[in-house]
Each structure stands twice: as C-alpha cells, then as structure tokens.
Amino acid sequence: MKVLVAVKRVVDYNVKVRAKADGTDVDLNNVKMAINPFCEIAVEEAVRLKEAGVATEVVAVSIGDKSCQEQIRTALALGADRGIQVETEGGVESLVVAKLLKGVIDKEAPQLVILGKQSIDSDNNQTGQMLGALTGMPQGTFASVVAIEGDKAQVTREVDGGLQTVSLNLPAVVTTDLRLNEPRYASLPNIMKAKKKPLDVLTPAELGVEVTTHVTTLKVEPPAEREAGIMVESVEQLVDKLKNEAKVIA
Amino acid sequence: MSTLVLAEHDNESLKPATLNTVAAATALGGDIHILVAGENCASVGEEAAKVAGVSKVLVADNAVYANQLAENLSLLVAEVGPAYDNLLAAATTTGKNVMPRAAALLDVAQISDIIAVESADTFKRPIYAGNVIATVQSSDPKKVITVRATAFDAVAAEGGSASVEAIDVVHDAGISAFVSEEMAVSDRPELTAAEIVISGGRGMQNGENFALLESVADKLGAAVGASRAAVDAGFVPNDMQVGQTGKIVAPSLYIAVGISGAIQHLAGMKDSKVIVAINKDEDAPIFQVADYGLVADLFTAVPELDAAL
Numbered sequence: 001m002k003v004l005v006a007v008k009r010v011v012d013y014n015v016k017v018r019a020k021a022d023g024t025d026v027d028l029n030n031v032k033m034a035i036n037p038f039c040e041i042a043v044e045e046a047v048r049l050k051e052a053g054v055a056t057e058v059v060a061v062s063i064g065d066k067s068c069q070e071q072i073r074t075a076l077a078l079g080a081d082r083g084i085q086v087e088t089e090g091g092v093e094s095l096v097v098a099k100l101l102k103g104v105i106d107k108e109a110p111q112l113v114i115l116g117k118q119s120i121d122s123d124n125n126q127t128g129q130m131l132g133a134l135t136g137m138p139q140g141t142f143a144s145v146v147a148i149e150g151d152k153a154q155v156t157r158e159v160d161g162g163l164q165t166v167s168l169n170l171p172a173v174v175t176t177d178l179r180l181n182e183p184r185y186a187s188l189p190n191i192m193k194a195k196k197k198p199l200d201v202l203t204p205a206e207l208g209v210e211v212t213t214h215v216t217t218l219k220v221e222p223p224a225e226r227e228a229g230i231m232v233e234s235v236e237q238l239v240d241k242l243k244n245e246a247k248v249i250a
Numbered sequence: 251m252s253t254l255v256l257a258e259h260d261n262e263s264l265k266p267a268t269l270n271t272v273a274a275a276t277a278l279g280g281d282i283h284i285l286v287a288g289e290n291c292a293s294v295g296e297e298a299a300k301v302a303g304v305s306k307v308l309v310a311d312n313a314v315y316a317n318q319l320a321e322n323l324s325l326l327v328a329e330v331g332p333a334y335d336n337l338l339a340a341a342t343t344t345g346k347n348v349m350p351r352a353a354a355l356l357d358v359a360q361i362s363d364i365i366a367v368e369s370a371d372t373f374k375r376p377i378y379a380g381n382v383i384a385t386v387q388s389s390d391p392k393k394v395i396t397v398r399a400t401a402f403d404a405v406a407a408e409g410g411s412a413s414v415e416a417i418d419v420v421h422d423a424g425i426s427a428f429v430s431e432e433m434a435v436s437d438r439p440e441l442t443a444a445e446i447v448i449s450g451g452r453g454m455q456n457g458e459n460f461a462l463l464e465s466v467a468d469k470l471g472a473a474v475g476a477s478r479a480a481v482d483a484g485f486v487p488n489d490m491q492v493g494q495t496g497k498i499v500a501p502s503l504y505i506a507v508g509i510s511g512a513i514q515h516l517a518g519m520k521d522s523k524v525i526v527a528i529n530k531d532e533d534a535p536i537f538q539v540a541d542y543g544l545v546a547d548l549f550t551a552v553p554e555l556d557a558a559l
Binding site for chain 1: 350389434487
C-alpha cells in the first residue's frame with residue numbers, strides 16, 4: 001500500500017508572529033521556518049504504517065517555492081521514501097492545494113493520503129476535506145487512531161463531544177490531530193541519507209491545474225489587547241473582587 | 251441575498267452554536283433558512299423554526315444523515331446550496347468536517363472561523379493562533395463560511411415562526427460508515443456554552459486532582475476545561491481541551507489553574523470577559539492576560555476557593 005503525505009512549510013510554532021506596521025501582511029523576515037506540526041504527525045503516522053508492514057512506500061508532497069524542499073527533506077529524514085514538490089510562487093489557497101494534490105494522486109494512486117488537520121499559519125482546516133470531495137475519497141478528519149484493516153481504514157476522530165470512530169473505504173483521506181502520535185526526531189545519519197532520496201519537481205500546468213485566487217487578504221492587524229490586570233494577595237481577596245468588582249459570581 | 255445555515259444538533263435538540271451562526275447570518279442580511287439533516291430529527295426542525303430571524307427550515311430526515319457523515323452531508327449541502335448566496339455552519343468539529351467538503355464540490359473557497367462580518371464579501375478571521383486578525387475578501391459567487399460561535403451574540407431561540415419543509419434529498423456516498431462513539435457524559439454545562447469555565451493545566455499533576463476543580467465548578471455552575479498539556483499528558487480526555495486546536499470559549503469568567511498560558515491555549519480563551527489565573531510561577535505568561543492573578547500553590551488555593559464559595 002502506498003501512502004501519500006502532504007507537508008507544509010510554515011513559521012516555526014515557537015515564533016510569535018506579528019502583523020507588519022503597515023498592515024499589509026505578517027512580518028516573516030528572518031523568521032525560523034519549519035514543517036507544520038500537524039504535518040509532522042502525518043509523516044510519523046505514515047512511517048509507522050511502513051514500519052508495521054502495512055505501507056510499502058511513503059511519498060511526501062509539498063506545494064510551494066523551492067524553499068519547501070527543506071520540509072520535504074525533513075519528511076524524508078523522518079522516514080518517507082521519496083518527495084514531490086509542486087512548484088508554485090508564494091502562498092496557494094486551500095482549494096488550489098487540494099486540486100494540486102488531486103493531480104499528484106491521479107499520478108501516484110496512493111491507497112491512503114494523510115494530511116495535518118490544519119496549518120498553524122492560516123488555521124483554515126480545509127485542505128483534507130476538500131481533497132476528499134475532489135477525489136471522491138472518504139475522510140477521517142481530526143484522527144487520534146488510524147487502523148488499516150483489509151480494504152478499510154478505521155479512524156477514531158476527536159470530536160467536540162468526545163471520540164467518534166468511522167470506517168472508511170480505501171483509498172481514503174486522513175487528517176491528523178495532536179494525539180495521533182508523537183513524532184520522532186530525525187537522526188543525523190537519516191538526515192544525511194535523506195539528501196540522497198529522490199525528489200521530483202512538478203508544475204501546476206503538468207498537473208492540469210490553474211492556480212486561481214478566490215480570497216484576498218485586505219489587511220492584517222494585531223488582536224485587541226487585554227488591559228493589564230491586577231495581582232491579588234489571597235483567595236479571600238480574589239473572591240471579593242469577583243463578587244464586588246467584576247460581579248461575575250454571586 | 252439568502253443564507254442557509256447548517257444546524258448543529260444531535261437529532262434531539264438544536265445546539266446553541268446554531269444560534270450564534272444565525273447571528274452571523276443576520277449580520278449578512280437577507281433571508282435566512284436553516285438546514286436540519288439527521289435521522290428522526292423532527293423535534294430539531296421544530297426548534298429551528300422558532301429561532302428569531304429564520305424564515306424557513308429544511309428538514310432532511312434520513313438514516314444516511316444520522317451521524318453527520320461528511321461524505322453524505324456534503325453532497326446534500328452541495329445540492330441544496332446553489333439556491334443560496336451564503337452557506338454557513340458553526341466552526342464546530344461537525345461544521346469543520348462537512349463545509350470544506352461541500353465548498354470543494356461547489357468549486358468555491360471556504361472562509362474559516364470568521365469573527366466579524368464587515369460586508370457581504372468581507373470578513374475578519376484570526377490567523378496564527380489568533381496573534382493576527384486578517385480581513386479577507388471573497389471573490390467567489392457563493393460564500394461558504396464557518397463561524398466562530400463565541401464571536402457572535404446568539405439570536406433568541408424563541409420568537410420566530412419559520413415554515414418547516416421536508417426535503418427528500420437522499421445522498422448515500424456509500425464510502426464511509428459510522429462505527430461507534432464515546433461521548434463524555436456530564437451534568438455540568440457544555441464547555442462552549444458555559445457562563446463560567448474553570449480549567450486545569452499541567453500543574454494539576456494528574457487526572458484525579460481535577461476533582462478539586464470539579465468541586466468548585468459544581469458550586470459555580472461552571473464547566474471544566476483543560477490545557478493541551480493536561481490532555482496530552484493523559485490527565486483528561488480531548489473533549490475538555492481549550493485552545494487553538496481544541497475548543498474556543500468566551501465565558502463571563504474563566505479561571506485558569508496551573509496553566510502556564512501557551513499561545514495556543516490563550517487563543518482559545520482570551521476573549522473571556524474576566525480571566526483569573528492561579529499559578530505558583532509568577533512569571534507564567536497567563537498572568538499577562540489575567541484580570542486577577544494569584545501566585546499560589548493550586549493545591550492550597552483551590553480548596554480555599556472551594557471553601558470560600
């Protein structure tokens with residue numbers, strides 16, 4: 001079984017991102033970039049399926065300019081077998097990402113596609129679901145457990161009320177939640193080996209996809225700041241403030 | 251202008267997030283319809299018909315919609331959708347699961363998690379875990395939108411008198427099946443709808459210690475939440491997680507106990523009206539957003555708080 005994993009290059013999760021003063025965009029100058037944490041979990045899951053003898057090959061795909069090859073190499077160092085970069089200029093919207101991934105899927109015919117449930121930059125949480133629609137595959141979103149049984153995937157999903165388990169016909173799309181697994185660290189020998197693994201570059205035109213724009217960002221700004229609060233000395237004082245000043249408890 | 255709101259429900263009753271979503275639809279203006287898709291969900295349809303500002307309720311009652319499977323529901327939304335300018339759902343795990351799939355079937359983008367309607371095509375939404383607010387404009391002929399419930403004041407659940415129409419549109423994609431669910435059972439209010447929330451973090455040390463918070467919660471009529479650290483550590487289940495990737499809450503009072511205040515947690519609660527932080531580390535970032543901070547050992551302070559209430 002071939003597994004396709006999508007990875008996105010995003011700002012490292014430790015970086016506190018700020019809007020530029022002129023409000024045109026976020027300030028990404030000299031900011032550390034990394035693989036999106038949810039995508040890292042997706043790679044780990046695919047590699048574990050390979051180690052368990054369920055998957056035969058893991059292909060990592062990223063969409064973006066040449067710099068995203070860094071994140072493909074990270075995926076290869078974590079255990080993916082080969083990489084594909086779909087070359088685009090700048091950011092591409094989720095719907096277009098889904099179309100490009102569908103193009104890759106048409107060529108690669110994977111039985112399982114694993115993506116992160118959202119990227120920590122745009123926080124959209126859409127690409128996997130859109131990919132499901134475009135390919136006609138079922139979707140197991142926000143997955144905390146994935147089990148392959150014959151021609152089906154049993155996926156436990158983290159939903160608002162608790163956990164829901166669904167059975168999906170393969171091929172299927174899975175999007176990862178935080179507790180699906182804990183990704184490993186790439187070892188130095190594996191990082192070196194990853195440099196020699198194959199990495200193909202495709203263009204949207206080769207995949208028959210037109211890169212379109214549906215949503216334009218007009219402005220970015222910092223959120224409303226909370227006013228500084230006060231420190232209280234005791235529980236007694238806290239309860240008094242909540243009752244008589246904030247009036248939020250009776 | 252016309253808007254279709256996908257009802258959030260459990261086949262028995264309408265979930266409050268639907269009322270916040272209708273509020274966002276009201277901000278867009280025009281006719282508002284609600285789509286109730288489920289099985290044996292007539293009572294939800296009746297409830298939806300009473301929601302203020304709604305003119306029509308469509309009820310698709312069929313076993314294929316019983317568990318809100320995205321594969322089936324998105325086909326329904328995509329079939330009913332072309333008659334509307336806007337398709338809205340709450341940004342709950344159901345809305346987030348179904349709407350992007352429906353958007354792709356309609357070949358339009360989705361605007362996720364809006365917090366304000368600026369005009370018919372322009373919206374505000376948080377990005378980068380809420381560190382930045384983006385104003386975005388859609389050029390699609392049809393807008394598919396998920397709504398952050400806490401950002402819109404709920405419309406009245408009563409007072410409307412919409413017509414109810416059964417629709418016989420059955421889509422069974424036949425590619426997925428519901429197997430089982432483990433839902434949290436609690437007498438306390440739902441986290442996203444509670445007036446008061448008390449949450450614990452890594453500082454709670456284990457799951458048993460959450461009983462300290464539960465006791466306070468029961469006195470205040472509060473819901474109990476948790477930080478990602480507490481959920482990842484296995485103290486409590488995932489449905490209690492408050493944060494960027496968990497639940498977004500905005501109660502009147504949020505009490506953070508033993509929570510350091512990571513960006514991703516703050517993203518889920520910083521719109522609360524009053525924030526209280528109890529932490530023994532005086533440098534914890536949570537104090538920067540707290541209205542009232544108390545530097546104390548939670549194992550002393552929480553029982554004291556319990557006794558004082």
